[in-house]
Amino acid sequence: MKAVAYTESLPIENDRSLFDTELPNPEPGPRDLLVRIKAISVNPVDTKVRMRRQGSAEAPVVLGWDAAGIVEAVGAEVTLFRAGDAVYYAGDIGRPGSNAEYGLVDERIAGAKPTSLSFAEAAALPLTAITAWESLFERLRLPVGKARSDDAILIIGAAGGVGSIAVQLARRLTGLTVIGTASRPDSVRWVEQAGAHAVIDHTRPLSEELARIGHPTVRNILSLTATATHWDEITKALAPQGQVCLIDDPGALDIGKLKQKSGALHWEFMFTRSMFATPDMIQQHHLLNEVAALVDAGLIRTTLGQNFGAINAANLRRAHAALESGRSIGKAVLEAG
Numbered sequence: 001m002k003a004v005a006y007t008e009s010l011p012i013e014n015d016r017s018l019f020d021t022e023l024p025n026p027e028p029g030p031r032d033l034l035v036r037i038k039a040i041s042v043n044p045v046d047t048k049v050r051m052r053r054q055g056s057a058e059a060p061v062v063l064g065w066d067a068a069g070i071v072e073a074v075g076a077e078v079t080l081f082r083a084g085d086a087v088y089y090a091g092d093i094g095r096p097g098s099n100a101e102y103g104l105v106d107e108r109i110a111g112a113k114p115t116s117l118s119f120a121e122a123a124a125l126p127l128t129a130i131t132a133w134e135s136l137f138e139r140l141r142l143p144v145g146k147a148r149s150d151d152a153i154l155i156i157g158a159a160g161g162v163g164s165i166a167v168q169l170a171r172r173l174t175g176l177t178v179i180g181t182a183s184r185p186d187s188v189r190w191v192e193q194a195g196a197h198a199v200i201d202h203t204r205p206l207s208e209e210l211a212r213i214g215h216p217t218v219r220n221i222l223s224l225t226a227t228a229t230h231w232d233e234i235t236k237a238l239a240p241q242g243q244v245c246l247i248d249d250p251g252a253l254d255i256g257k258l259k260q261k262s263g264a265l266h267w268e269f270m271f272t273r274s275m276f277a278t279p280d281m282i283q284q285h286h287l288l289n290e291v292a293a294l295v296d297a298g299l300i301r302t303t304l305g306q307n308f309g310a311i312n313a314a315n316l317r318r319a320h321a322a323l324e325s326g327r328s329i330g331k332a333v334l335e336a337g
Helices: 044-052 119-123 126-139 161-173 185-194 206-212 227-237 272-276 283-296 313-324
Strands: 002-005 019-022 032-042 067-074 086-089 102-106 110-112 152-156 177-181 198-200 218-223 238-246 264-267 304-310 331-335
Touching: 032 086, 032 119, 032 313, 044 313, 067 102, 067 119, 086 119, 086 283, 110 283, 119 304, 119 331, 126 161, 126 264, 126 283, 152 161, 152 206, 152 227, 161 177, 161 185, 177 185, 177 206, 185 198, 198 206, 206 227, 218 227, 227 238, 272 283, 304 313, 313 331
Parallel strands: 152 177, 152 218, 177 198, 218 238, 238 264, 304 331
Antiparallel strands: 002 019, 032 067, 032 102, 032 331, 067 086, 086 110
């Protein structure tokens, strides 16, 4: 099968940072779906793994975890899907990725593709939707329901892939005031269109920006990027007995700053369930089906930001470069040729 891979960690400007190749077709295990991949999206984890994980000529690394496609075959123990089903998923970081013609995914972490979306539109959603859902409703344990609440949630980096869906989920499924951060006019508009009640500028002190809009402190903070940069302001803006969830890799943080406020710190990593084959691994299947239902009901929209064209090394290098620039909005998507 055709695939895009690499053998050594190189700057994305180097032609060998990602290259086109041919690899054997994968064979499904007992709980696996063999999926003909129709579209993929690129996430920050792709660029991080590219610079951390080395391959070899005998074992090149195939990146990519978000995918949407058609089930070609199923393993002997599969019960949730059958050949011909359209699915979408975020995959398992310990397995070869989706930058290929075919991919394998455990049925317990795949969902039925939203029927109202194209494959490209659907591929933009899985990893970020799982991350946002688990952050909001499993880590922060936000109450689901539209009962009026005086509480608010601050989403730092709201114009990115996770932020774009987190804003929508928080606005549609909770009664909280949803505050997003963005710094450029186009990213501010994107966050407003996603449903944020207010948008503040994360290049300015967060506590001052929150005070400006009448929310000097907030009980819930979801930090999606630059947590280390914002940490002092995060702990200053957090309300007593509030909580923070983060998804990035900030290095050392002075968590002692949370003590006086009895603040709670949560970490979200959407690959945990598949990495450790947790007993509740199938929750990601149910979660993706719930997101698909919300999309098909018109309550949630795709977070596709830019379509980079056909799945090949040149276009994937462009998509990686866009993410590494730190200025991308929404999700970068590519489609099978």
